[in-house]
Amino acid sequence: MSDDLRSILMPDQKTKYLFFGGKGGVGKTTLATATAVWFADRGYRTTIVSTDPTVSLSVMFGQAIGGDARVPIRHVANLCGLNINPNDAKGVFQQRLNSVMGQMTGTFGGDVISTPCAEEMATFDQFVTFLEEPDSDVIVFDTAPTGKSLRELAMPFDWAGFLQKQIQEGQKLAELMNMDGDSFKDLEHDKRRYDNALSVLRDRLSTVFSLVLLPERLPIEETQSAITGLARLGIPVQSLVVNQCILPEVIEGNRFLAARAQLQSRYLEEIDRRFADLLRARLPLLDQDVSDLSALRQVSEMLYGRAAHLAQLGKN
Numbered sequence: 001m002s003d004d005l006r007s008i009l010m011p012d013q014k015t016k017y018l019f020f021g022g023k024g025g026v027g028k029t030t031l032a033t034a035t036a037v038w039f040a041d042r043g044y045r046t047t048i049v050s051t052d053p054t055v056s057l058s059v060m061f062g063q064a065i066g067g068d069a070r071v072p073i074r075h076v077a078n079l080c081g082l083n084i085n086p087n088d089a090k091g092v093f094q095q096r097l098n099s100v101m102g103q104m105t106g107t108f109g110g111d112v113i114s115t116p117c118a119e120e121m122a123t124f125d126q127f128v129t130f131l132e133e134p135d136s137d138v139i140v141f142d143t144a145p146t147g148k149s150l151r152e153l154a155m156p157f158d159w160a161g162f163l164q165k166q167i168q169e170g171q172k173l174a175e176l177m178n179m180d181g182d183s184f185k186d187l188e189h190d191k192r193r194y195d196n197a198l199s200v201l202r203d204r205l206s207t208v209f210s211l212v213l214l215p216e217r218l219p220i221e222e223t224q225s226a227i228t229g230l231a232r233l234g235i236p237v238q239s240l241v242v243n244q245c246i247l248p249e250v251i252e253g254n255r256f257l258a259a260r261a262q263l264q265s266r267y268l269e270e271i272d273r274r275f276a277d278l279l280r281a282r283l284p285l286l287d288q289d290v291s292d293l294s295a296l297r298q299v300s301e302m303l304y305g306r307a308a309h310l311a312q313l314g315k316n
Contacts, residue, residue, distance in 0.1 A: 005281050006304045008208055008238055009035070011044065015134035017200065020241075021143045022212040023222040027243040027283075029056045030290045030299060031212050032142035037293065038300035040079035044137040048073075049130065050083045052144040057083045060291065067126075075293060080136075084126045128197045202234045210239040215267035224274065239279040241303070242271060247284045 009018055020032040029050070036048035047070060050057040058065045061081060065071050070080040130139055200206050211226055213219035227237045245268065246261040272280065283302055290299055 003305070004279050005239055008279065009138075009304075011137045012205070014206065015136060016138050017131070017141070017207040018138065019141045019143060019207065019209045020212055021209065021226060023214075023219045026212045026214050026219055027241075028052075028212050029060060029142050030296075031210070031241055031243070031283075031303075032140050033057070033060045034290070034296045034300040034303065036079055036081075036138070036140040037076055037296045038304050039138045039140075040073075040076050041297070041300075043078060045078050045135070046138045046140065047080045047082065047130070047136040048140045048142060049126070050081075050142040051126075052142060057081055057142065060296070062292075082126075128193050131197045131200045132193065198234075202236075204236055204238065207235075208239065209235060209237045210241060211237055212241045212243055213271075214244055215242055215264040215271065217267070220267060220271060220274070227275075237278060239281070240271070240275055242268065242280065242282045244285040245282045250285075250287075 009016065018032075018035060020028045020035070022028050029052070032050075033048060036046050040046040048057065050065075061073050061076075063071070063074055065081040065083045067082060067084050070082045073079040073081055209230060211223050213223045223240065230237055246257055246264055248261065251257045251261060268282075281303060283299065286295075286299075288295060290296060
């Protein structure tokens with residue numbers, strides 16, 4: 001499995017975008033950071049981006065990682081990190097929000113700017129920046145829990161549709177919002193940016209969506225829901241990573257572990273049956289926290305193997 005999974009993730013003469021999603025608490029951050037370290041260790045210029053407004057990324061690497069600029073990761077050559085907090089996300093969309101949406105306050109009131117949509121769009125605008133001007137060989141996204149991630153990805157479709165309609169009916173909007181010609185040029189520019197970004201997200205060769213789950217009922221159902229939701233957006237899921245599987249050799253007469261392993265075995269069979277068309281990898285339940293570089297490298301080698309681990313060093 002490590003060879004198959006590794007083969008779809010490897011960059012091929014252009015930037016590769018790797019997304020890890022899933023239900024909260026299933027190990028997305030662990031898998032994303034382990035993957036980023038694996039590529040960086042092999043000489044690929046790698047960036048890991050978290051869109052979950054927590055300190056997880058900072059904790060994993062033991063250093064402050066903010067959202068203003070990428071931060072070089074200490075003790076890992078070729079790796080930088082960025083933690084996008086949608087509450088203070090900066091970028092083209094936020095600037096546009098302040099200018100274009102600001103013109104709407106006179107008509108609709110100030111509440112327009114504080115809608116939840118603004119956070120999702122500000123976060124996605126950071127995605128767009130990476131997709132427009134990639135300066136890494138591999139960009140790994142540690143996404144927010146599934147529901148929020150889908151909203152972040154779905155919002156540009158709604159926004160792009162809105163832009164298209166308003167561009168077509170520009171005179172009406174201009175009269176309503178008292179907008180000038182430059183504002184419409186901004187709208188058209190945003191529309192092109194989002195269309196191009198969505199094309200990259202839908203490209204199986206450029207972008208790989210992997211979902212992380214546990215062999216339990218709720219994560220299985222949420223995985224199915226995520227696959228369906230992403231498919232509606234034209235974004236394919238290519239692989240699953242089943243985390244915290246109890247291996248037979250660790251049970252050693254422990255009745256609790258034996259019972260849990262038996263329950264997991266039924267869910268593992270269901271996962272193989274329901275998601276037979278996807279690449280699937282399993283990771284064992286570990287007897288330690290994955291909270292330092294040594295543990296991250298252990299996880300990455302379980303997933304992707306050690307083969308030719310020095311082959312790409314010095315690539316850049």
